[in-house]
Amino acid sequence: MKALKALLPLLLAGAVAAGGAQAATKDVTVAVASTFTTLDPYNASDTLSQAVAKSFYEGLFSFDKNMKVVNVLAESYEASADGLTYTVKLRKGVKFQNGEDFTSAAVKVNYERVMDKKNGLKRFVLYSNIARIDTPDDFTVVFTLKKPFSAFINQLAHPSGGMICPKELEKWGAKIAFHPCGTGPFVMKDYNPSEVLKVEKNPNYWRAGYPKVDSITWKPVVENSTRVAMLLTGEADYAFPVPAEQVKQIESKDAVRLDITPSIITRYVEMNLTKKVFEDIRVRQALNYAVNKQALVKVAFSGYADPATGVAPMDVDYAVKLGPWPYDPKKARELLKEAGYPNGFKVELWSGYNHTTAAKIVQFLQQQLAQVGVKASVRTLEAGQRTAMVESVKPEESKHELYYIGWSSSTGEMDYAIRPLLATSSFTPNDSNESYYSNKMVDEKLMEALATTGREKKAELYADIQKQIWNDAPWIFLVNEKNIAGSAKNLTGFYIQPDASFNFTELEVK
Incomplete structure (x- = not known):
């Protein structure tokens, strides 16, 4: 992209000399923080991979x-x-990128693929409440659910639900x-998952006049400064993301714009409850007391985050405020001693x-834990390692002990903030319960x-569930962060969602 911009004046001059017959190509390069795990949206457990698959x-x-939910192919x-029962009417005249017509048959094939547990797709739990899919005609789909669920359309709006050509x-x-x-704007x-898409x-493309750019180059760039x-x-x-500590540096540049927006991303450390040390609730609670979340906000996020006050951020529907867990290293040491670890572990x-x-x-967590006697060795995983070593293993084969990760509730409501992460049915590799937390009351009330x-009864149930999880402390609850992105000022229509x-x-180069 840099080389292209350097040549742009010459290219434009050539176009003018030719009578203006050729317009400048509109290419956009987007630098992201991680490699891609998969371009199969139904099998992606990370937000980034699902985002670029759009x-x-x-x-x-x-x-x-x-x-806010909007119609696309419906x-x-x-x-x-x-x-x-949900009856969905489909948009007519849409074709897949290989020329095949998009019809109700494609919808049935895609959802039945993820609903089949034998396929082992990571988004199985999200769609497991669908009992049956009927297609009375080419442009009508009827979903019959096992149990009523008022947020079902939110689930269908989740980025994993992309329509793949059945052929x-x-x-x-x-x-x-x-x-x-698919049917989307780009081919x-x-x-190369680690280098470029x-x-x-x-x-x-079925939308006349779209897309408004000729190409997008998605580049994984792990190093913040790079x-x-x-x-x-x-x-x-x-x-995206722009590291919080470099916000001031970017703010001073005329050609660059900063976009800082609220998020529904929560960051936490999972404790693997299959490991003996974490079976004791006192140990888990001790580790929550051991971490100064306000200091973490300053050190790692330069103030662009807030200590977690509950299992899910407050902007997720039905979230309740329960904390944050106070910083109390003395209490942490007392609990560790009571649990049989007077010298830590x-x-x-x-x-x-x-x-x-x-x-x-x-590194910050390592230092905090050391102050209460817990000596942690740290290791960072790239996307492929994360998939192979954590997300794809059975509980009895798991090797991780403490695991720093995050979650965005991409349907905007509480079921998806909890069930994929903390239900017994969501143990990896079925879904994303990598702490292997299991509580009968939580499971039963999630289904209820x-x-x-x-709404009143649902709010009561979700409040009980969140209080139970908060007290059981299967995670070290850390922070809810803000989204910080940087953009060239001549670029419009690219948004980071919550x-x-x-x-x-609406991506466009002006």
């Missing part, structure tokens, strides 16, 4: 930049009075991750990210809330 894939519904829907699914099977074919040009304009340098030199047009602390902010966070349509996904429908 280049190719669209769902029936989506979220706008404020997390034109409308109706819910039955008992909350068990390509049949051809490639699990290798579809390297051969994306794949080049892909380049996508080019889909010339047959990512920022790319933005400042023009090698990247957009960078040794433990491994892994990070699910290998960018420099994550390294700073785990799923079947409850009354769940840290990307909305680039």
